[in-house]
Amino acid sequence: MHQPSSYTDLFFVFMLAGFLGFQLIKRVSPLLHSPLMSLTNAIAAVVVVGAILITGEAGATPLAKTLGFIAITAATVNVVSGFMITDRMLKMFKKKGS
Amino acid sequence: MGHDTFAYAETLTQVAYLAASGLFVMALMWMSHPSTARRGVRAGELGMLLAVVGTLINYEVVSYDLIIVAFLLGTAIGVPLAYFMPMTAIPQRTAVSHAFGALAVGLIGVVEYYKYAATAAAWSFTFWALMFEMLLGFLTCTASLVAFGKLQELLPSRPLMFRGQQIVNLLVFGGAIAIALTLIASPSSTWLFPIFIALALLFGVLLVAPIGGADMPTVIALLNAYAGLAASAMGFALDNKLLIVTGALDGTSGFILAVIMCKAMNRSFSNVLFGGFGQVAAAAAGGVDDRPVRSASPEEAALRLEMASSVVIVPGYGMAVAQAQHKVSELYKTLTAKGVDVKFAIHPVAGRMPGHMNVLLAEADVPYDRLVELEEINPELPQTDVALIIGANDTINPAARDDPKSAIAGMPIIEADKAKSVMVIKRSLNAGFAGIDNPIYYNENTQMLFGDAKAFTGDINKELSEKH
Numbered sequence: 001m002h003q004p005s006s007y008t009d010l011f012f013v014f015m016l017a018g019f020l021g022f023q024l025i026k027r028v029s030p031l032l033h034s035p036l037m038s039l040t041n042a043i044a045a046v047v048v049v050g051a052i053l054i055t056g057e058a059g060a061t062p063l064a065k066t067l068g069f070i071a072i073t074a075a076t077v078n079v080v081s082g083f084m085i086t087d088r089m090l091k092m093f094k095k096k097g098s
Numbered sequence: 099m100g101h102d103t104f105a106y107a108e109t110l111t112q113v114a115y116l117a118a119s120g121l122f123v124m125a126l127m128w129m130s131h132p133s134t135a136r137r138g139v140r141a142g143e144l145g146m147l148l149a150v151v152g153t154l155i156n157y158e159v160v161s162y163d164l165i166i167v168a169f170l171l172g173t174a175i176g177v178p179l180a181y182f183m184p185m186t187a188i189p190q191r192t193a194v195s196h197a198f199g200a201l202a203v204g205l206i207g208v209v210e211y212y213k214y215a216a217t218a219a220a221w222s223f224t225f226w227a228l229m230f231e232m233l234l235g236f237l238t239c240t241a242s243l244v245a246f247g248k249l250q251e252l253l254p255s256r257p258l259m260f261r262g263q264q265i266v267n268l269l270v271f272g273g274a275i276a277i278a279l280t281l282i283a284s285p286s287s288t289w290l291f292p293i294f295i296a297l298a299l300l301f302g303v304l305l306v307a308p309i310g311g312a313d314m315p316t317v318i319a320l321l322n323a324y325a326g327l328a329a330s331a332m333g334f335a336l337d338n339k340l341l342i343v344t345g346a347l348d349g350t351s352g353f354i355l356a357v358i359m360c361k362a363m364n365r366s367f368s369n370v371l372f373g374g375f376g377q378v379a380a381a382a383a384g385g386v387d388d389r390p391v392r393s394a395s396p397e398e399a400a401l402r403l404e405m406a407s408s409v410v411i412v413p414g415y416g417m418a419v420a421q422a423q424h425k426v427s428e429l430y431k432t433l434t435a436k437g438v439d440v441k442f443a444i445h446p447v448a449g450r451m452p453g454h455m456n457v458l459l460a461e462a463d464v465p466y467d468r469l470v471e472l473e474e475i476n477p478e479l480p481q482t483d484v485a486l487i488i489g490a491n492d493t494i495n496p497a498a499r500d501d502p503k504s505a506i507a508g509m510p511i512i513e514a515d516k517a518k519s520v521m522v523i524k525r526s527l528n529a530g531f532a533g534i535d536n537p538i539y540y541n542e543n544t545q546m547l548f549g550d551a552k553a554f555t556g557d558i559n560k561e562l563s564e565k566h
Binding site: 004005007010013014017018020021022024025026027028029030031032033034035036037038039040041042043044045046047048049050051052053054055056057058060061063064065067068069070071072073074075076077078079080081082083084085086087088089090091092093094095096097 | 118122123125126127129130131132135136138139142143145146149150152153154156158159160161162164165167168169171172173175176177179180181183185188191192195196198199201202203205206208209210212213223318319322325326329330332333334336337338339340341342343344345346347348349350351352354355358444446451452453454456457460461463465466467468469471
């Protein structure tokens with residue numbers, strides 16, 4: 001079992017990630033705001049890891065299994081379609097002459 | 099398996115999460131430019147794979163059958179969704195995906211709540227995080243579904259309002275917060291829990307119902323931010339730094355986009371935070387413009403475009419509705435081949451989501467270096483021979499600049515009226531979303547091209563090609 005983190009550790013991580021996100025997103029060309037949104041949406045579907053844990057752990061109740069199953073399905077739809085649609089959109093962005 | 103094996107597997111999981119976080123950060127970094135953006139998608143996919151595999155090998159996961167079935171089901175739904183989704187439906191798809199993501203977050207919160215309800219201490223940190231996660235998750239879920247309904251036109255896209263709406267909203271939201279606090283103080287009061295969920299779901303509906311179609315770019319961005327924050331809150335509840343990082347990245351992304359959209363509509367920051375947008379004041383009492391309107395035929399329009407040395411096309415939501423992007427691209431190609439310098443002026447809130455026009459025009463094969471942002475195109479417009487407006491209305495309304503009493507006063511516009519001549523393809527003289535008259539239609543240098551955007555552009559193309 002890994003050492004539980006203290007709350008302040010978690011807030012540190014959150015704050016730094018927030019600042020980093022701010023700097024990164026600011027640089028994204030407005031051209032790509034639609035694909036950006038579908039990419040971040042696909043990435044945020046990483047909540048699937050939480051759904052996997054509650055569905056697959058020992059002693060999961062029927063309720064946990066049912067809701068966990070729905071959550072994995074919903075998140076998987078986002079992962080699969082999110083990455084694929086982002087790539088489909090990006091493929092269309094061409095420079096003049098290419 | 100001995101204790102050491104557990105520790106080893108746990109370390110592997112954490113290493114996989116660390117690598118996944120790094121890859122997600124790089125994915126966003128590479129999104130900064132079209133030339134590297136697809137590499138960003140690859141990085142994101144690899145990060146996701148590591149995160150999922152890292153979780154599956156975790157010792158806490160003992161049963162795999164349901165997980166595998168859910169993976170397969172999700173893929174079976176997701177792949178056709180991605181393949182067959184027309185690009186004009188991207189805003190709707192984005193709304194649905196926010197709903198799915200938020201639903202997953204909310205449901206995981208429910209399971210965690212019941213798991214710990216009997217044993218958790220009063221005012222525990224985990225319960226603060228859980229309640230926050232579920233409040234945001236469930237309200238984002240229904241709010242996104244309502245946004246989807248409006249974008250898909252299953253629901254009327256005009257604002258749905260009723261008397262005392264603000265008070266009802268306040269009561270529902272206040273009620274949800276009060277119950278959340280009670281549950282944090284006394285986690286075992288499980289009978290209150292379903293009421294909390296119901297109020298959160300209801301608040302989501304109330305939040306988006308009063309918002310009109312043209313405000314959707316802001317709403318979608320804001321829901322993006324909420325979904326990210328909910329994922330972060332889940333990371334706090336589960337002590338999972340990968341989720342905290344990813345949620346924070348997603349949250350800031352949505353938030354920045356919402357702020358950009360707000361600035362582009364001259365709405366205030368607090369308007370965004372409290373969801374008080376969409377309530378455009380009734381049109382200022384300026385009276386109806388009764389100056390005469392000049393109209394032109396496709397033939398005249400083609401002639402004028404051909405004679406021009408520079409043309410700026412200003413697309414708007416009307417181009418998306420009429421599915422005119424391919425005809426517009428054809429026009430761009432024909433004129434460029436004739437030596438005309440053609441550019442597209444893209445307003446940040448044109449369309450129904452951030453970047454909507456760019457995606458549609460890219461799909462129709464317009465090179466992205468021809469798509470120019472508002473700040474860059476405005477100084478060029480006074481030297482431009484023809485500004486051709488296709489399906490845009492409020493984003494080119496000079497009243498926003500000139501009339502302090504206008505409902506959209508102060509909104510940055512594409513100053514198409516400053517071009518040497520202006521042509522507007524439009525079905526009729528009806529006012530735009532904001533319900534305000536647009537003086538540009540009556541200007542002396544403006545010619546109205548009455549008709550459907552797709553059909554009229556097609557007619558201009560025909561005229562241009564028949565000449566040779």
